[in-house]
Amino acid sequence: xxxxxxxxxxxxxxxxxxxxxxxxxxxxxxxxxxxxxxxxxxxxxxxxxxxxxxxxxxxxxxxxxxxxxxxxxxxxxxxxxxxxxxxxxxxxxxxxxxxxxxxxxxxxxxxxxxxxxxxxxxxxxxxxxxxxxxxxxxxxxxxxxxxxxxxxxxxxxxxxxxxxxxxxxxxxxxxxxxxxxxxxxxxxxxxxxxxxxxxxxxxxxxxxxxxxxxxxxxxxxxxxxxxxxxxxxxxxxxxxxxxxxxxxxxxxxxxxxxxxxxxxxxxxxxxxxxxxxxxxxxxxxxxxxxxxxxxxxxx
Amino acid sequence: xxxxxxxxxxxxxxxxxxxxxxxxxxxxxxxxxxxxxxxxxxxxxxxxxxxxxxxxxxxxxxxxxxxxxxxxxxxxxxxxxxxxxxxxxxxxxxxxxxxxxxxxxxxxxxxxxxxxxxxxxxxxxxxxxxxxxxxxxxxxxxxxxxxxxxxxxxxxxxxxxxxxxxxxxxxxxxxxxxxxxxxxxxxxxxxxxxxxxxxxxxxxxxxxxxxxxxxxxxxxxxxxxxxxxxxxxxxxxxxxxxxxxxxxxxxxxxxxxxxxxxxxxxxxxxxxxxxxxxxxxxxxxxxxxxxxxxxxxxx
Numbered sequence: 243x244x245x246x247x248x249x250x251x252x253x254x255x256x257x258x259x260x261x262x263x264x265x266x267x268x269x270x271x272x273x274x275x276x277x278x279x280x281x282x283x284x285x286x287x288x289x290x291x292x293x294x295x296x297x298x299x300x301x302x303x304x305x306x307x308x309x310x311x312x313x314x315x316x317x318x319x320x321x322x323x324x325x326x327x328x329x330x331x332x333x334x335x336x337x338x339x340x341x342x343x344x345x346x347x348x349x350x351x352x353x354x355x356x357x358x359x360x361x362x363x364x365x366x367x368x369x370x371x372x373x374x375x376x377x378x379x380x381x382x383x384x385x386x387x388x389x390x391x392x393x394x395x396x397x398x399x400x401x402x403x404x405x406x407x408x409x410x411x412x413x414x415x416x417x418x419x420x421x422x423x424x425x426x427x428x429x430x431x432x433x434x435x436x437x438x439x440x441x442x443x444x445x446x447x448x449x450x451x452x453x454x455x456x457x458x459x460x461x462x463x464x465x466x467x468x469x470x471x472x473x474x475x476x477x478x479x480x481x482x483x484x485x486x487x488x489x490x491x492x493x494x495x496x497x498x499x500x501x502x503x504x505x506x507x508x509x510x511x512x513x514x515x516x517x518x519x520x521x522x523x524x525x526x527x528x529x530x531x532x533x534x535x536x537x538x539x540x541x
Numbered sequence: 542x543x544x545x546x547x548x549x550x551x552x553x554x555x556x557x558x559x560x561x562x563x564x565x566x567x568x569x570x571x572x573x574x575x576x577x578x579x580x581x582x583x584x585x586x587x588x589x590x591x592x593x594x595x596x597x598x599x600x601x602x603x604x605x606x607x608x609x610x611x612x613x614x615x616x617x618x619x620x621x622x623x624x625x626x627x628x629x630x631x632x633x634x635x636x637x638x639x640x641x642x643x644x645x646x647x648x649x650x651x652x653x654x655x656x657x658x659x660x661x662x663x664x665x666x667x668x669x670x671x672x673x674x675x676x677x678x679x680x681x682x683x684x685x686x687x688x689x690x691x692x693x694x695x696x697x698x699x700x701x702x703x704x705x706x707x708x709x710x711x712x713x714x715x716x717x718x719x720x721x722x723x724x725x726x727x728x729x730x731x732x733x734x735x736x737x738x739x740x741x742x743x744x745x746x747x748x749x750x751x752x753x754x755x756x757x758x759x760x761x762x763x764x765x766x767x768x769x770x771x772x773x774x775x776x777x778x779x780x781x782x783x784x785x786x787x788x789x790x791x792x793x794x795x796x797x798x799x800x801x802x803x804x805x806x807x808x809x810x811x812x813x814x815x816x817x818x819x820x821x822x823x824x825x826x827x828x829x830x831x832x833x834x835x836x837x838x839x840x
Contacts, residue, residue, distance in 0.1 A: 440833075453829050
């Protein structure tokens with residue numbers, strides 16, 4: 243089974259390591275020649291939660307024309323890099339099945355606008371941190387949830403077959419539901435933690451953070467009431483508890499001086515609310531604060 | 542003319558230096574024996590905006606019973622220290638005229654609850670930073686605006702007579718108006734700058750800060766419409782421009798790991814709005830974020 247992973251950030255490397263471990267033939271499609279050479283020479287190094295190191299031999303290239311026309315694509319670039327990659331893929335006439343693993347929901351429309359016949363989406367709950375061009379630290383096991391966007395679901399089955407205790411994979415039917423549920427959790431956790439510079443667990447233990455977090459939960463659930471049952475306050479709090487000492491992705495981006503993924507996580511949800519004729523004043527204010535922080539640059 | 546200044550923080554030292562320069566007999570009433578000894582031995586050192594240093598010989602004591610029963614008191618402790626000081630003054634049966642120079646409006650009620658017969662309030666627009674127990678850096682000249690709370694206004698006249706180019710003093714009639722105007726400006730500048738860790742000028746130059754700042758201005762003016770004329774958006778923006786490279790007092794407190802003056806600046810305004818049957822959702826959310834930052838401690 244051929245798998246092409248576009249993007250060798252933390253998630254690209256992590257998926258590459260687990261799929262290679264499951265005996266798939268993994269090729270990483272990356273932008274930097276230097277990173278491609280490093281990975282071709284030394285493979286992906288994965289550092290486990292107990293410090294154990296494993297190395298997985300995979301291929302890497304910067305040349306889209308060298309990629310197999312067979313096999314499955316996994317797009318693991320950030321939302322901000324997605325438009326560029328999709329137009330490159332269109333030019334190269336890529337018609338392989340594609341799995342999108344971006345944060346947020348902004349990529350949903352972009353994916354459906356392509357003429358790629360087989361599309362699926364996944365949410366990734368692993369904790370992962372890239373520490374150099376070939377090394378990913380696997381800080382927490384989480385579910386990889388796959389949902390079909392269009393086309394033939396059986397084409398994505400091989401990934402489910404790679405499921406293991408440290409790499410659990412599940413399949414759910416409704417892609418929009420899967421992504422919306424995840425992005426709402428992100429909206430409850432990411433902006434507050436990034437602005438107030440607190441770890442996820444402090445949303446529960448800092449009494450004022452908790453007030454804000456609860457108010458945000460209520461505000462979102464009023465606009466998306468169909469998720470209230472499957473997304474109880476307690477279940478979101480469980481996410482905070484399970485990742486208590488983690489920095490949210492937005493806080494990690496802010497701390498590293500990178501732009502935060504505001505548009506596809508926050509702005510996209512605000513637009514979705516607007517299309518329902520609803521407003522989210524609290525989230526909307528947090529959005530402006532995040533953009534203000536991005537505009538001022540790293541602190 | 543005797544003047545007793547309670548509190549030798551930046552404002553206490555600054556006022557002490559200018560009133561001493563105007564030939565008044567200044568005594569600082571402080572809590573730390575060490576600071577009293579230092580000031581008695583070496584005087585107040587004031588560093589001007591061009592780096593020039595001046596020293597003013599004043600007295601200092603930690604013993605309230607040693608203070609003159611004549612003369613004017615100026616209370617220059619923080620709001621958080623005010624209750625303690627007022628009960629100490631009550632015990633010592635202080636009946637001198639008292640000028641309050643706290644930030645915010647929380648002290649207004651506390652002052653009127655005392656049985657001190659002559660009360661005035663002042664707002665201080667100077668930039669001042671205490672750099673050691675006797676030294677204050679005078680970073681920006683601003684107006685000292687005095688307004689009578691109750692009693693005989695003429696008792697506070699001597700301070701107006703100390704007015705100079707670098708220490709301009711004016712008198713306005715309505716204490717509530719003077720303090721409310723100042724605290725509303727503080728509410729527009731302090732919480733945003735403290736939470737987003739930006740200098741005052743960035744509220745105008747960062748496009749998202751500016752959106753938040755304008756929204757906050759509108760929200761406050763809807764609740765306090767009587768101030769809209771004397772407090773135009775442009776006049777608040779002038780304050781931001783004039784102090785563009787300054788940290789607001791809340792940001793300075795946050796940066797130094799001190800508690801911020803949230804209660805007397807933000808919570809007091811929220812209460813005032815509530816007493817008018819109005820809500821301030823934006824300011825209210827900022828209040829929670831400030832308390833969250835205070836609860837988590839210094840960053």
